[in-house]
Amino acid sequence: MSQNQPETNEDDEAMLRLQGGDSRAFDEIVERHSGPLFGFFLKNCRDRSLAEDLTQETFLRVYRQYWNYLPIGRFKGWLYRIARNLLIDNVRRRSRDCLVKAIKGQFEDDTDIISTVAGEFISPEHGADHSELKVVVDELLDDLPEEQRLTFTLYHFGGLSLPEVAEALDTSVPTTKSRLRLSREKMSAALLERGFINPHQPDD
Secondary structure, three states: OOHHHHHHHHHHHHHHHHOOOOHHHHHHHHHHHHHHHHHHHHHOOOOOHHHHHHHHHHHHHHHHHHHOOOOOOOOHHHHHHHHHHHHHHHHHHHOOOOOOOOOOOOOOHHHHHHHHHHHHOOOOOOOOOOOHHHHHHHHHHHOHHEEEEEEHHHHHHOOOOOOHHHHHHOHHHHHHHHHHHHHHHHHHHHHOOOOOOOOOOOOO
């Protein structure tokens, strides 16, 4: 049984209902995916207002293109491909690369995201200061190549599976695995340099 089966069925069912004229189905899709989608944009552009705008624009595009969606269990990949293209188009229009440049400032409500990252890399018996960990995560994301950054944020902050990340970035699962592994190794190295405990050091 696929671990993603319940969610993809739920999304496909909602899209079929939307295509059948049930507008409430769209509200369900927005409620289910707005949080992870916002987290993806926020981590890639570091601008809360822009992330909110891009999240809204993504759902507008979903609504405009819902008739074009085929219910074959790939909704997340389809959604985040729209999001990725919108992010890149917006960056180009603004003549700046928000995927590379670190914008200094504060943004709230990062606790859950940072807790997720801490749980992946730091053993529970070692406490981690969230503000310090956020600095390390932000600095690493600034330094990662674009495709590694997108892979990491889609997987950890967007909550996508590896096949869904591959679908969103229009690449293969093996390539996605490689990019995620590289980004995780760099994250581990950065945490080690800052004195955090990393129980998941690569074996090779």
